[in-house]
Amino acid sequence: MSRYTGPVCRLCRAEGAKLFLKGDRCYTAKCGFTKRNSRPGQHGTRRQKMSVYGLHLREKQKLRRFYCLNETQFATVYEKATKMAGQAGHNFLQLLECRIDNVVYRLGFAVSRSQARQLVRHGHFTVNGHKLDIPSALLKPNDVIAVAEGSKEINLIKENVETSAARTIPAWLSVNVEAMSGSIVAIPIREQIDVPVDEQLVVEFYAR
DSSP states (O other): OOOOOSOHHHHHHHHTSOOOOSGGGGGSTTOHHHHOOSOSSTTTTSOOOOOHHHHHHHHHHHHHHHTTOOHHHHHHHHHHHHTSSSOHHHHHHHHHHTBHHHHHHHTTSSSSHHHHHHHHHTTOEEETTEEOOOTTOBOOTTOEEEEOGGGTTOHHHHHHHHHGGGSOOOTTEEEETTTTEEEEOSOOOGGGOOOSSOHHHHHHHHHO
16 A cells, blocks of 8 residues: 555544644644544535444554554554554554654654654654664663754754643653653553554454
């Protein structure tokens, strides 16, 4: 599956939930989902009876789009989660949350996960003092994520860091705005992961 380049507000409307794909705009009255939360298309306002398979599919698509992954990436993470001890659904969410692109977004260094992925890919962040430009890299407790020295004067990153103070940072992360860095305190538990999905339905989709 190629990268989606169409209007992202359409994806939120299709899934019936705000996926926060457009950065700060999602928190304002200009949000496309807030202005028009019906499904996209000519018949979007009609009621639609959903099959069991349809429910599982929509939940899987919602979670995949929430983290901005393509189908292959998403399935690869799920396969890894099933090989870990514990509940597959919880493991899946933990792996998705611990990706460096998601951590950069959660720390407030990017306004969206897609922007975070681009910044990471361009080498603007370091992990434990070493530059890391692989968005899918998994981080672990005590890892320190920081803006690279040569990137601290980039206006976009400076603006993101300055406004990050107004955002709620998850309890499993800590951030130092002055140093433009943050760290992972612990692996997040399910109650600390605010995603608008039922992960068990995603597990059932892949187990069918």
